Amino acid sequence: MSVLHDRISAYLDAYFEAWNAYDVPAMRALWDESEDNPVYLAEECAPHHGWDAILAYWGVDRSQSERLLTWRDLSVTHASTDVAIAFFHANWSTYIPGNRLYPRPFGGPVRITMVLRKKAEGWRAIHYAEAPLASIIQLREAHEAAVDPALHERLAAKGIRY
Template sequence: MSTDLHEELTDYLDAYFAAWNRYDVAAMRALWDESEEKALYLAEECEPHIGWEAILGYWGVDRSKAERLLTWRDLHAVQAGADVAIAFFHANWSTYLPGNRLYPKPFGGPVRISMTLRRTAEGWRAIHYVECPLASLIQLRKAHEDAVDPALHARLAAKGISY
């Protein structure tokens, strides 16, 4: 991956996630190529949204009372053509939905994201976005591993046990 492509897509993702964290739909939309009629947006919790009417319908939900923090890391990008790039990266979403009985506390999780972008006169713009959650079994195993008391890790290390 060229340094320029990595830097350009890093700047793009920083702007995109900043827009999401403000839930600024106009700013999010501006980072997509609206000339792509069949743009695809697939969040992990729902069916794919194909086309602008569907994408804007998903984004158009009133989230003004919710709070969110989305972060990303570990960009891997491929220049797939003169004006096309494919980005893969890890992200974490955290959200708080006040008054939600199922989730009265903040909740979130890790996802992997694959994104296809097209270079336009305005810069890189998304045309295809897919969130790929970890399998439930992997998420559960990680939760169990994260719950281990650090003292046990220290005791195992003292015995020369590594993993």
């Protein structure tokens, strides 16, 4: 492994430790605050462009929730002397007490790409994007397979084709 790989690994350990504690100041400290247009894309929502949007996303009260985020399989590219591109797999798990839709813990795998800039204090993120796996397609297919055949017959009788 390279020195860059080791440093980005240490960065990710610190970043996910901050996320698991939901320590927003610690999370923010691992970003390059001099970046005018940071981008943060969580899998469940539209992209957040700029500090106001990112801080609004992070500013949701999650104090009652529990979370565990883990990462693995880092691949890192030195794009220039002060820019690195990291790609890795992660898994998120969360529990939101009182959530009607998900009364039990839930989670899932994602793939993540981060662009980091080397600063005097170390590597800092400027771009983060999560890409969900195709499990959403599997979920849709499971929902479609659970449809009562009588509904398909009723739709066909009305001329509805899909």
